[in-house]
Amino acid sequence: ILLPFKIIIFVFIVSLVLSTIFVGKYFGQSASHQNLLSDAKEVFYSTNSDKAIKTLALDNPDIKGWLKIPNTQIDCAVCQGEDNTFYTNHNQLGKKSRYGALFLSANDTFARKGKDRNIVIWGNNMNDGAMFGALKQYRNLDFYKQNPCIQLYYGDKCENYMVFAIMLVDKSSKDYDFAKDNFTDKDDFNSWYKETCKRSIINTTVPTAYGDEFLTLVTSAKDFDGAQLVVIANKIDEWQASHIDVTSATVNPKPKHDKAWYDEKGLENPYK
Numbered sequence: 001i002l003l004p005f006k007i008i009i010f011v012f013i014v015s016l017v018l019s020t021i022f023v024g025k026y027f028g029q030s031a032s033h034q035n036l037l038s039d040a041k042e043v044f045y046s047t048n049s050d051k052a053i054k055t056l057a058l059d060n061p062d063i064k065g066w067l068k069i070p071n072t073q074i075d076c077a078v079c080q081g082e083d084n085t086f087y088t089n090h091n092q093l094g095k096k097s098r099y100g101a102l103f104l105s106a107n108d109t110f111a112r113k114g115k116d117r118n119i120v121i122w123g124n125n126m127n128d129g130a131m132f133g134a135l136k137q138y139r140n141l142d143f144y145k146q147n148p149c150i151q152l153y154y155g156d157k158c159e160n161y162m163v164f165a166i167m168l169v170d171k172s173s174k175d176y177d178f179a180k181d182n183f184t185d186k187d188d189f190n191s192w193y194k195e196t197c198k199r200s201i202i203n204t205t206v207p208t209a210y211g212d213e214f215l216t217l218v219t220s221a222k223d224f225d226g227a228q229l230v231v232i233a234n235k236i237d238e239w240q241a242s243h244i245d246v247t248s249a250t251v252n253p254k255p256k257h258d259k260a261w262y263d264e265k266g267l268e269n270p271y272k
Contacts, residue, residue, distance in 0.1 A: 033099045033130065036091060037076050044077075050156040053077075060094050062087075065110055065154035067102055067121060071147050072134035078121055078154075080104040088124060099131055100124045105179070110154040118181040118214040118232075125219040125229070132219035138166045138231050141251050144202055148246045150233050152215060160241045161215045161233035164206035167199040170258035171226045178216055178230045186210040196232065198256045204249045208234050224264035 044052040044066055056077055057063045065078040077092045079101045087103035090096055104110065105120040112119065123132030137143045150161040169178055176195055183189040189210040197203070213235040221227035236244065254270075262269040 030128065033091065033097060036093070037073075037130075040077055040092065041075060048156075049153040049158060053153065053155075056092075060092060062094065063092060064104060065152060068151040068153075069134065069147065070149070072137065073129045074102075074123075074132065074134050076102060076131075078102045078104055078152075080106065080108075082106060084122060088122075098124075099126060102131060108181075110152070110157075112213060114182075116181045117183060117212070118179060118216055120179050120216045120218060122218050125221065132217065135217060135219050135229055135231055136221070138163060139201060139229075141202060141249065144204070145246055145249055148204075148206070148244075149241060150215065150217075159215075160236050160238065162206050162236050162241070162244060162246075163231055163233045164204045164208055165196050165200040165230075165232040166202050167196075167230050167232075167255065168201070168221055168223055168257060168261060169199070169228050169230050170224070170260045171228050173258045173260075175258065178218075178232065183210065195256075201252050201255045202249055203252050205246055206234055206244060224260045226260060 040056060043055055046052070047055070049066065053063065053066060060079065062079040062081055063077045064080045066076070067078050068075045079087050079092055080103055081087050083106050084103070087101040089098065089100055091099060092101040100123065102121055102123040105122065108116065108119040110119065123135075125131070125136070126133035137147075144163065144166070148162050150163065152159045152161065167178070169176065176199065177192075178196070180192050183192065193208060215233045215235065217231040217233075219229050221229040256271050259269055259272065
């Protein structure tokens with residue numbers, strides 16, 4: 001009788017030790033990540049942004065810019081790798097991390113070469129709000145009204161953007177391309193813009209036109225398997241930043257979703 005009891009005690013102790021090690025590593029990595037971001041912010045805000053980005057790039061030449069969304073944890077460096085997978089599990093120093101780093105799509109440049117009208121930044125949706133975990137706040141109308149602007153820094157430039165669409169997109173969907181970056185003509189743009197507005201969960205009042213430049217932020221979502229939360233913003237100047245009024249924005253009562261969303265809810269797809 002004593003032997004099985006000793007085995008049970010042994011297994012319990014081993015499990016407890018392993019759990020303690022796992023929890024320690026989990027929270028240790030979280031603290032390490034926060035320290036990394038804090039150190040980077042100290043560098044960024046202690047000097048001019050262009051010099052700061054160059055200084056940060058001394059530790060990793062993949063650091064290309066800085067993204068800031070007021071009243072969120074999104075205030076950190078943006079990297080760019082050779083593909084769109086490396087920085088999903090490596091931090092801004094290129095070291096293994098479950099947090100990853102914010103990263104510009106491998107096919108884009110901040111300078112928007114050629115006819116590129118839409119650049120995409122990706123980031124992990126962390127439960128503690130780190131990286132792009134805070135993007136989910138844009139699903140709340142009040143948060144959107146209070147925080148519609150995004151700042152992007154690269155080189156010696158500081159660009160302002162205003163969010164005009166927030167949506168859920170199935171990553172396997174072929175019906176809509178939120179990252180579309182080249183519009184052949186005004187009709188092509190209007191078609192994309194109309195579909196974008198139809199899908200947005202908030203009806204914003206941000207003016208958008210053919211020839212404008214866009215910044216798209218993407219992270220995963222939990223609404224259905226393969227869900228992505230997509231936030232699209234329009235580049236604006238300083239005058240627009242202080243004069244565009246988003247207080248009349250409203251919730252879209254029936255935004256268009258991909259088939260997977262309706263399947264998850266057990267609803268008929270009205271757009272099939």
